[in-house]
Amino acid sequence: AQSVTQPDIHITVSEGASLELRCNYSYGATPYLFWYVQSPGQGLQLLLKYFSGDTLVQGIKGFEAEFKRSQSSFNLRKPSVHWSDAAEYFCAVAEKGGGNKLTFGTGTQLKVEL
Amino acid sequence: DAGVIQSPRHEVTEMGQEVTLRCKPISGHDYLFWYRQTMMRGLELLIYFNNNVPIDDSGMPEDRFSAKMPNASFSTLKIQPSEPRDSAVYFCASRSQGYNEQFFGPGTRLTVL
Numbered sequence: 001a002q003s004v005t006q007p008d009i010h011i012t013v014s015e016g017a018s019l020e021l022r023c024n025y026s027y028g029a030t031p032y033l034f035w036y037v038q039s040p041g042q043g044l045q046l047l048l049k050y051f052s053g054d055t056l057v058q059g060i061k062g063f064e065a066e067f068k069r070s071q072s073s074f075n076l077r078k079p080s081v082h083w084s085d086a087a088e089y090f091c092a093v094a095e096k097g098g099g100n101k102l103t104f105g106t107g108t109q110l111k112v113e114l
Numbered sequence: 115d116a117g118v119i120q121s122p123r124h125e126v127t128e129m130g131q132e133v134t135l136r137c138k139p140i141s142g143h144d145y146l147f148w149y150r151q152t153m154m155r156g157l158e159l160l161i162y163f164n165n166n167v168p169i170d171d172s173g174m175p176e177d178r179f180s181a182k183m184p185n186a187s188f189s190t191l192k193i194q195p196s197e198p199r200d201s202a203v204y205f206c207a208s209r210s211q212g213y214n215e216q217f218f219g220p221g222t223r224l225t226v227l
Contacts, residue, residue, distance in 0.1 A: 094214060100216075106156045
């Protein structure tokens with residue numbers, strides 16, 4: 001069965017600093033990969049996704065992620081964090097075919113210090 | 115497009131009562147998913163439908179939970195009887211055939227006292 005690991009439960013960064021959130025997955029082949037963001041009391045918003053092709057994908061709000069097959073990783077990055085980026089971030093994988101069910105990581109809570 | 119619509123946004127009920135959560139997917143989407151989010155278990159898939167037919171309900175925790183999709187624009191998740199451990203945020207999501215992105219609704223926060 002596929003699984004997703006987000007090793008950092010909480011991360012605190014200063015506004016303007018760079019950010020990297022880690023995500024590792026376990027799957028028999030290359031799955032579809034996603035990053036979602038959830039603000040307090042809100043639903044999930046898709047930041048970016050990887051299906052195939054270029055391993056560096058750009059998303060909304062200045063985020064990007066890089067797929068590294070050899071490391072089974074899909075880390076999320078942002079060069080300069082804004083206070084409004086404080087939220088919880090979820091990495092997810094979907095099996096190819098069928099319903100493309102999503103399996104989520106446990107999430108990383110990002111705090112931004114002003 | 116209005117996006118995925120869920121109702122109610124908040125529900126507070128007493129143990130033993132029946133609870134019905136509702137979802138309207140994005141028009142034209144063929145797949146509908148129900149997820150549950152708790153502190154202990156995170157986000158987990160409960161069930162999903164394709165063209166109104168339940169495909170995988172392996173995530174439904176027990177017989178107290180049931181889900182239906184009577185037509186392409188409406189789905190319900192019912193808990194009967196409800197228990198305090200069912201307290202969670204329940205999300206509905208939908209996607210279209212051949213497009214792998216799921217769109218999430220705002221969720222229903224359920225509190226069972």
